[in-house]
Amino acid sequence: MPDIERKISEMGLMATRTVDETLDAYVSDSIDDVQRIASHSDHVGRLSANIRKDILTSMKDDVDTIDTGADYLVVVGYLKRTADHATDIAEWLVYKRSGKIIELNPGSSSFI
Template sequence: MMTRINYNNDLQTLYDAVKQMGLTIETSIDQTWKALQKLDVKTAQAIIDGDEAIDQMERNIEKACLELVLTQTPVAGDWRRIASIMRMISDLERIADHCSDISEYIVQLAAKPAVELPAPMEKMFCLMKTMVKETVDAFVELNEEKARVVIGQDDLQDDYFLQVCEELCTRMQQHPEEVRQRVDQLMIAKYLERMSDHSTNLAEWVVYIVSGQLVNN
């Protein structure tokens, strides 16, 4: 009985670590948007420099998962949770990587003549941020319904991405002198779309943890 109590405590510690990783990434997303709006090189560089700390979070959680498997005796449902967490932290780490990737483009954009962001890009950023937050909340609450809402938002993000692409193509045709900046903005939009894809993956793993059902893409 004591072993099981210790195991449950370790599992809760694992959940708390994933939650903290998610909250840290939410903060990084907020800072990335602020840096993009103002082309703030200092903030962008801080995001780039801070990526290693999130990588370390992933390694620590992965190690804790393996130790839990090796030292305890997980039952079937626990195996599902632990395996899902190991997949989830990979998606979380990729979202953090993309914050860093976007920040590198912010540094490049700051060195060029300023151009306005495509109008739909703010919608892309806000939706991606919402998807990440709702997925983290769904994981903390083990809320399948909330996770499925996130999964359903991925198509909307794809629509926003196409709108950004169309606007950027039009602006490059009308203002050839802005092509370099517009290409950078296109790459940023692609990273936002990928971050939403990773959020969708995360939500699918939450559904699996709660229901044991793998979501069909």
């Protein structure tokens, strides 16, 4: 499933970028980049949905990919949650700095 593996790699890089930027914002106590953080997390969510469809299609078309596909679904879910957690931290930073409660990525809390 090389195409799916490439997409998972891209998703992992974007999730890492989301975490890195969130940590930078936390260390600098800045909320200037929270919209960019939210955008990265949203991108991870869209990748997650697309990859999930690809995995399920592959599993339906070729039963030999079921075990690997199941593992990939778990990995994709964890990467998505990682980006979601980073966004939660960014939301907390906004609250800490401004006293405002915001939802940067509404409706994106599902595992996969």
